Amino acid sequence: MLPKVILASLRTRRTSALLIVAAIALSVLMIVGIDRVRHQVRANFASTVSGIDLIVSARGGPMNILLYSVFRLSDPTAGIRWQTVEHLAQHPDVKWWIPIALGDSHRGFPVVATNEAYLTHYRYGRDQALALQQGEWFVGADQVVLGSAVARQLNYQQGDKVVLAHGASGPAIVEHDNHPFTVVGVLAPTGTPVDQSLHISLAGMAAIHNGGAFLSGMPPLPGQQADKPDSVNAVMLGLTRRTAVLSLQRELSRYKPEPLSAIIPGVQLQRLWRITAAGENALRATSLAVLVVALLVLVSTVLAALEGRRHELAVLRAAGAGRWAVYGIIVGESLCLTVMGCLLGLLVLFVAQWGLAPLALVEWSLRLPEHFLALRELPAVAAILVAGSLAGLIPAEKAFRNSLADGLTPRN
Structure with a gap:
């Protein structure tokens, strides 16, 4: 009852x-x-980057390096020279490397200049690789691959022309209208900042900052290779063995040609949680x-x-x-x-x-x-x-x- x-x-x-x-x-x-x-x-x-052992950048705050290189939430610091990037690529403990050059944007979305290693080695979630929803990865200096959110919100399709602007955030300072990019692909959704980014080649980044050399036929600046930038903002490293992380981090902190900072993404994420x-x-x-x-x-x-x-x-x-x-x-x-x-x-x-x-x-x-x-x-x-x-x-x-x-x- x-x-x-x-x-x-x-x-x-x-x-x-x-x-x-x-x-x-x-x-x-x-x-x-x-x-x-x-x-x-x-x-x-935590799933934004998976399997990246170190992120190397110019000397700066570790949290700021994590925020701009991975989450695009901060303005990048000074870059590291391309000669340093080549030194890192040839290091015996480095298995693969992904260069990242930032500083440009398109209608509020950040632009990431990188190479084919980004598509091959970048991982998110539980070791998930990036995939193309449509089209193909860029091969030329005038091609761009969009994140899924960029393509959806701006309603871009393959073949559309995109003009980038100098400045990672805020109003555009200078538009690179002398070097438009053609949309050749769209990445599948990842639920990470990759969706909110535009991806171009390092050669494309060099072109728009050298006065459109690839379109006009102008020679590159003195000491500048035509297909490479003079510097990048960060390099993501995957090592041959995890035990070498701390030793390589200490080695790079004492790198003599230029001051560097090498951060461990997982450690900085834990510090971020303590802050919040x-x-x-x-x-x-x-x-x-x-x-x-x-x-x-x-x-x-x-x-x-x-x-x-x-x-x-x-x-x-x-x-x-x-x-x-x-x-x-x-x-x-x-x-x-x-x-x-x-x-x-x-x-x-x-x-x-x-x-x-x-x-x-x-x-x-x-x-x-x-x-x-x-x-x-x-x-x-x-x-x-x-x-x-x-x-x-x-x-x-x-x-x-x-x-x-x-x-x-x-x-x-």
Whole structure:
């Protein structure tokens, strides 16, 4: 009979019950939703580069090097000479290398100058290689390969002409309209900053900064090779053995021809999470405050309803219901409301992430999860259910302490 009594009681107080369910659903939505976004952002950041042992750049802050070379979130520092890049390529501990030259943009999207090693060796996620959604990789100095988000947002197709501009962010300083690029390919979506980038050859970068030498036939600048830039902003290295990472890092820090910095991407990511920990904790505290408010609403609503249930509970006690029966009714109602609130919150979150997933991938290169409830989220949901059940203990004790005479005596 206990479930029937609980359901009948909730039906008679459906308005207040729905408000409680909505409040708990909102708290679950915030707690689980914030945790999912935090976890997914970390996963996306961590999956942006996979298998890169060192990133070498001009002397500078390690965090800044990570942000501009991998995430395109900062302005690049001074470049390193091409002779240094060739020295790194010939190092016995280096298995493969990817040069990165930055500093140009197109309608707010960064331009990355590199070579075929980018397509061959760059990895993201769980060792996933880049793939072309359509077209082919650039082979000429006037060809460009677009990230999926660039192609989608700017509605570019193969064969379209693109004019790049000097300046990695903000308004364009100088447009390289004397050297337009032709779109020859579009990369498949990755959920990383690759989607938000345009990719050209190192020869193309050299051409637009040498006055359009490839179109006009002008000779390169003194000391400058026609198919190579004089410098690049970073070089990503894959080593023959992981144990050589620290020794090569120390070696490059003492490189005499020019000052260099070599960073380990995974180490810098951990430092980044420590920097953002305060903001994450603030969001968690906010979501927990919402849950506390929802539980207080639950307790106050049940207490307020007891005044109208004095006769009902007194009849139950007169019929032989003991302490556990009264506790079962009140706590059972609290648990039932909490379960419904959790399910509603998780359902709304699932629908929201399903609907926003395409937009998040295109606009922010963020892959939203596809699951309804992950294993790591079970402790949080279980804690909410326990807290919701415990919230019914105070009203249950108050209801049990009401005497039979008090509940059966008519009031004027």
